[in-house]
Amino acid sequence: MDHAEATTRLLDAAERLFYARGVQAVGMDEIRGASGVSLKRLYQCFPSKEELVVGYLRRRDLRWNAALAESVARTEDPVERLNAVFDWLREWFTEPGFRGCAFLNTFGELGEAPAIGAAVRAHKEALRTYLDGLVEDAGMPESLTDQLYLLVEGAIVTAAVTGNPDAAEQAKAVVAALLNH
Amino acid sequence: MDHAEATTRLLDAAERLFYARGVQAVGMDEIRGASGVSLKRLYQCFPSKEELVVGYLRRRDLRWNAALAESVARTEDPVERLNAVFDWLREWFTEPGFRGCAFLNTFGELGEAPAIGAAVRAHKEALRTYLDGLVEDAGMPESLTDQLYLLVEGAIVTAAVTGNPDAAEQAKAVVAALLNH
DNA sequence: TAGAGTAGAGAACGTACGTTCTCAACACCA
DNA sequence: TGGTGTTGAGAACGTACGTTCTCTACTCTA
Numbered sequence: 308m309d310h311a312e313a314t315t316r317l318l319d320a321a322e323r324l325f326y327a328r329g330v331q332a333v334g335m336d337e338i339r340g341a342s343g344v345s346l347k348r349l350y351q352c353f354p355s356k357e358e359l360v361v362g363y364l365r366r367r368d369l370r371w372n373a374a375l376a377e378s379v380a381r382t383e384d385p386v387e388r389l390n391a392v393f394d395w396l397r398e399w400f401t402e403p404g405f406r407g408c409a410f411l412n413t414f415g416e417l418g419e420a421p422a423i424g425a426a427v428r429a430h431k432e433a434l435r436t437y438l439d440g441l442v443e444d445a446g447m448p449e450s451l452t453d454q455l456y457l458l459v460e461g462a463i464v465t466a467a468v469t470g471n472p473d474a475a476e477q478a479k480a481v482v483a484a485l486l487n488h
Numbered sequence: 489m490d491h492a493e494a495t496t497r498l499l500d501a502a503e504r505l506f507y508a509r510g511v512q513a514v515g516m517d518e519i520r521g522a523s524g525v526s527l528k529r530l531y532q533c534f535p536s537k538e539e540l541v542v543g544y545l546r547r548r549d550l551r552w553n554a555a556l557a558e559s560v561a562r563t564e565d566p567v568e569r570l571n572a573v574f575d576w577l578r579e580w581f582t583e584p585g586f587r588g589c590a591f592l593n594t595f596g597e598l599g600e601a602p603a604i605g606a607a608v609r610a611h612k613e614a615l616r617t618y619l620d621g622l623v624e625d626a627g628m629p630e631s632l633t634d635q636l637y638l639l640v641e642g643a644i645v646t647a648a649v650t651g652n653p654d655a656a657e658q659a660k661a662v663v664a665a666l667l668n669h
Numbered sequence: 670t671a672g673a674g675t676a677g678a679g680a681a682c683g684t685a686c687g688t689t690c691t692c693a694a695c696a697c698c699a
Numbered sequence: 700t701g702g703t704g705t706t707g708a709g710a711a712c713g714t715a716c717g718t719t720c721t722c723t724a725c726t727c728t729a
Contacts (some may be wrong), residue, residue, distance in 0.1 A: 346707085350687095415595070427649060457659055460641070481638065527678085
């Protein structure tokens, strides 16, 4: 097992465990057991738990954004794509093990740590930038971006707390009102 | 110092410390020091840390709801009251030490614990019920409640992560569109 | 005032965790 | 093949924390 595969395995285990149970509830020894990577190697790949958490967030950021973009891109009409965002959210909400936004959860837990806060903000900024592109392609006023963003965040949080994926449809209804306005 | 005052002091210290730094980052000994209540008494009032956390959430729920309702009630017009919700949110966002929703933060940290999850859901349900009353008083269709709720959650989360209170105004703009629709 | 119950201060206990260290096994290369 | 460097397994270390225990001092009552 080389360095790259060890890193992948560690991130796989970290993502699964951290997302499901929170960062502080999962020890480095459990990451070692779940990944099959020795503690020595673990600390070679990630010199501290905080760096492993940042690595986890960074990779999840890339994956999450890519999954959203890929799903939305299957819709042709640029205006309809704004709705497609919430269709994808609904799919995500119904996935087994959905526990809300990994970034918000980690932020609530470790927001003090500057590296964590930076990773969370980077993720949210990337989302906002992506939405901005969709709004521009749809020929809508720029002010719609922040409003869409609020609805996405609200839907994620609500679905996480209530366990009910209908928040996606409710947000979509608001989008429809904004577009018709 | 009697039992009631000890309880109050403990909840005061717990609320300040837990909200500012998270639950897991604050030890029982620090609560003792900040409250001036002995460990023995602490464990008489709250037999475990989890019960102290639940007590903290419950009292914060009452206070937060009351502050919102009191501020909104100063507005006479029932329709205008829907906007007043977001005016109050903006005030909250600009308070020193604002760190987002205590309930969401705790949920992200300890959502597994059933008692915590229940306290969080109770708070969110109370908020939704309150919004439902405002919507009814304003003579608006019931479907507006969930939409308002999404906007409130989205604004809180966004203000917390970005540190920018403008999320309140952005949400308000969406409300205006929904009302004009 | 004597005694019984209680409170406070803080030591103590058990556990868990992040991180480092030890040591035996093994791979690679001269 | 012999020696050197690296690896993995897991023990060890230091710390922190939730919770309980000890002991002293005080307070109330008979």
